[in-house]
Amino acid sequence: MVRYNNLVEALEAAPGERPFVTAWVNEDEQETVTFADFRRRARLQAGVLGASGVHSGDRVIIIMPQGIPAMTVFVGAMKLGAVPAFIAYPNDKVEPSKYRFGVAGVTANLNAKVVAIDEAFPDEMLEYVALGANTKLLRAGEGKSTSEEEEFRQTTNEGDGVAFIQHSAGTTGLQKGVALTHSAVLRQLEHLAEALKIDSTTDRIYSWLPLYHDMGLIACFMLPMAYHIPLVMQSPLDWVIHPETMLQVISEHKCTLAWLPNFAFQFVPRRTRLNRRAQYDLSSVRALINCSEPVRTSSIQEFQNAFAAIGLKAGALQSSYAMAENVFAVTQSAIDRLSGPSQIWADGRQFRNSHRIVRVAEGSTGSVCFTSSGPLLPNHEIRIVADSGVPLGEGSAGEILIKSDCLFNGYYNRADLTAKAIVDGWYHTGDLGFFAGDELYVVGRKKDLIIVGGENLYPQDIEEVAASHSAVHDGRVVAMGLYNPDLGTEEIVIVAEVESEGLLANAAEIEREIRGKVTAALGVSAGTIFLKPPKWIVKSTAGKPARSATFEKLQKEHPELNVE
Amino acid sequence: MTDEAKQMIEYILKRIRKPTLVIDEDTPLVSSGLVDSMALGEVMLTLEDLTNTRIPPGAVKPKDMDTVAKMFATAQRVGKPRK
Numbered sequence: 001m002v003r004y005n006n007l008v009e010a011l012e013a014a015p016g017e018r019p020f021v022t023a024w025v026n027e028d029e030q031e032t033v034t035f036a037d038f039r040r041r042a043r044l045q046a047g048v049l050g051a052s053g054v055h056s057g058d059r060v061i062i063i064m065p066q067g068i069p070a071m072t073v074f075v076g077a078m079k080l081g082a083v084p085a086f087i088a089y090p091n092d093k094v095e096p097s098k099y100r101f102g103v104a105g106v107t108a109n110l111n112a113k114v115v116a117i118d119e120a121f122p123d124e125m126l127e128y129v130a131l132g133a134n135t136k137l138l139r140a141g142e143g144k145s146t147s148e149e150e151e152f153r154q155t156t157n158e159g160d161g162v163a164f165i166q167h168s169a170g171t172t173g174l175q176k177g178v179a180l181t182h183s184a185v186l187r188q189l190e191h192l193a194e195a196l197k198i199d200s201t202t203d204r205i206y207s208w209l210p211l212y213h214d215m216g217l218i219a220c221f222m223l224p225m226a227y228h229i230p231l232v233m234q235s236p237l238d239w240v241i242h243p244e245t246m247l248q249v250i251s252e253h254k255c256t257l258a259w260l261p262n263f264a265f266q267f268v269p270r271r272t273r274l275n276r277r278a279q280y281d282l283s284s285v286r287a288l289i290n291c292s293e294p295v296r297t298s299s300i301q302e303f304q305n306a307f308a309a310i311g312l313k314a315g316a317l318q319s320s321y322a323m324a325e326n327v328f329a330v331t332q333s334a335i336d337r338l339s340g341p342s343q344i345w346a347d348g349r350q351f352r353n354s355h356r357i358v359r360v361a362e363g364s365t366g367s368v369c370f371t372s373s374g375p376l377l378p379n380h381e382i383r384i385v386a387d388s389g390v391p392l393g394e395g396s397a398g399e400i401l402i403k404s405d406c407l408f409n410g411y412y413n414r415a416d417l418t419a420k421a422i423v424d425g426w427y428h429t430g431d432l433g434f435f436a437g438d439e440l441y442v443v444g445r446k447k448d449l450i451i452v453g454g455e456n457l458y459p460q461d462i463e464e465v466a467a468s469h470s471a472v473h474d475g476r477v478v479a480m481g482l483y484n485p486d487l488g489t490e491e492i493v494i495v496a497e498v499e500s501e502g503l504l505a506n507a508a509e510i511e512r513e514i515r516g517k518v519t520a521a522l523g524v525s526a527g528t529i530f531l532k533p534p535k536w537i538v539k540s541t542a543g544k545p546a547r548s549a550t551f552e553k554l555q556k557e558h559p560e561l562n563v564e
Numbered sequence: 565m566t567d568e569a570k571q572m573i574e575y576i577l578k579r580i581r582k583p584t585l586v587i588d589e590d591t592p593l594v595s596s597g598l599v600d601s602m603a604l605g606e607v608m609l610t611l612e613d614l615t616n617t618r619i620p621p622g623a624v625k626p627k628d629m630d631t632v633a634k635m636f637a638t639a640q641r642v643g644k645p646r647k
């Protein structure tokens with residue numbers, strides 16, 4: 001890889017005639033721009049932003065649907081030396097008041113100069129992006145005029161300047177802005193390209209991943225942009241309604257690489273009719289990388305079994321451990337290994353109670369299976385530590401600490417959070433994992449663990465049981481541990497949304513039944529169960545219940561819970 | 565209510581594991597959170613089967629699937645006969 005000073009320079013070096021982004025809607029509707037087209041459109045957007053008073057160092061927030069216009073505004077901002085950040089586009093289900101809370105939180109923290117929205121941004125949502133006195137609202141992304149194109153002076157930041165901000169997962173109002181320099185991003189891309197053995201003349205990336213998440217932004221926008229790889233992209237919403245289109249796009253465009261969160265490895269096969277599978281061809285795929293959720297062996301297996309008959313190669317399903325704070329990937333499984341990522345079977349009880357990894361035979365009773373996220377990328381170090389901070393050996397799971405040459409410098413404007421997250425150069429991920437051989441296995445989140453009488457419990461397990469009650473809205477349960485000083489240990493607290501408000505009249509009975517289910521399934525008793533009306537639980541940007549924000553809300557409504 | 569609409573309601577109740585819930589053709593499903601976006605993919609397959617159409621990707625947004633009545637109207641509007 002030629003060393004570039006910044007990401008814009010890497011884009012400028014791309015062969016102009018090569019296709020860059022194909023925005024795929026369906027077989028009859030798709031738009032492709034070449035690298036030259038994209039550069040021209042990005043210049044135009046730089047002109048538009050510049051005309052609105054955006055200068056080097058200003059923050060530009062982009063709230064636009066997934067697509068080429070949003071991407072050109074992002075690069076246009078970088079061309080001016082400004083610092084762009086994507087945030088999620090409002091969807092039909094977001095309550096305007098909640099959306100406002102999220103946008104206001106982000107814009108206030110970034111003190112953005114401009115919030116760029118698309119031409120079709122719903123008018124009724126406009127009042128909810130009302131911003132501070134210094135922030136301008138700008139409709140961008142389109143425009144054919146070339147007059148503005150000439151009016152800006154390219155002042156892209158050099159290596160150590162901030163390239164952009166990506167927001168780490170969290171509830172909308174509490175997202176942390178991860179500021180990343182051009183150098184850090186370019187180093188990450190170089191490691192990634194090496195680990196994936198990228199060949200820009202033959203590779204082609206497929207993505208439905210949102211650009212406001214690291215997988216979508218780094219793996220499926222910055223990587224193809226800097227390494228000159230064609231990208232075929234569809235909107236996350238179109239994909240989730242028609243999951244099968246992933247197979248269609250890969251077949252039509254002979255894509256070779258894609259990243260997917262774990263759930264998609266079950267979601268796609270289960271929503272593709274058996275009699276329609278044969279029309280697709282996955283033989284072009286070099287790697288489908290399972291990333292951003294703990295990797296489940298059964299999910300990978302399900303995908304492999306479903307699509308081996310249509311050309312999916314053995315070993316094409318890979319894994320990676322990634323986070324916004326490290327730009328993206330920390331590990332990547334060995335891409336040429338035919339057997340795919342390694343697996344370890346361990347004693348379940350020893351793992352839950354003492355975080356020890358005691359290997360047992362495959363499929364033994366009471367065992368748990370972990371799938372590797374692969375070896376570390378070059379210039380990456382890892383430490384597994386106990387709660388006390390003491391480093392642990394290979395046989396134990398603990399918090400994952402990382403140090404690398406692409407680690408972020410800090411959360412934007414949040415020195416307080418940065419100081420907690422980076423200690424002596426080590427980033428404390430809050431994830432739990434263990435190291436075996438030279439590979440990392442990620443097993444869960446540190447802060448979510450509930451410990452009841454010395455018995456460790458994962459809230460996900462309790463939530464699954466509670467959610468199976470017919471009065472509880474699908475998936476809308478949060479379980480957490482709350483210290484009970486009378487007992488000297490944590491109690492399980494469950495918050496569950498009922499299907500409709502009317503059901504709260506039967507609260508006592510429902511609570512009783514949920515409690516019975518939890519005891520029956522996990523052998524522990526739930527302390528307090530709070531039944532709440534629909535939409536009470538706070539959701540993260542990914543649409544999942546957000547435990548810590550929900551807990552804060554619960555504490556406000558029930559001050560008796562504030563015992564510590 | 566058509567037989568297809570009845571079948572769709574039956575399917576949705578089964579899918580969301582709420583067999584005792586009462587919904588009709590005009591009950592909001594997506595906006596009320598009864599059917600989440602993850603479940604829409606399956607509802608879409610069922611709609612295509614019941615109407616013997618293929619609904620092109622990109623032509624439908626979650627709000628077009630908010631009620632059973634809207635689903636069938638959407639299929640009529642954008643669905644293509646199956647080959």
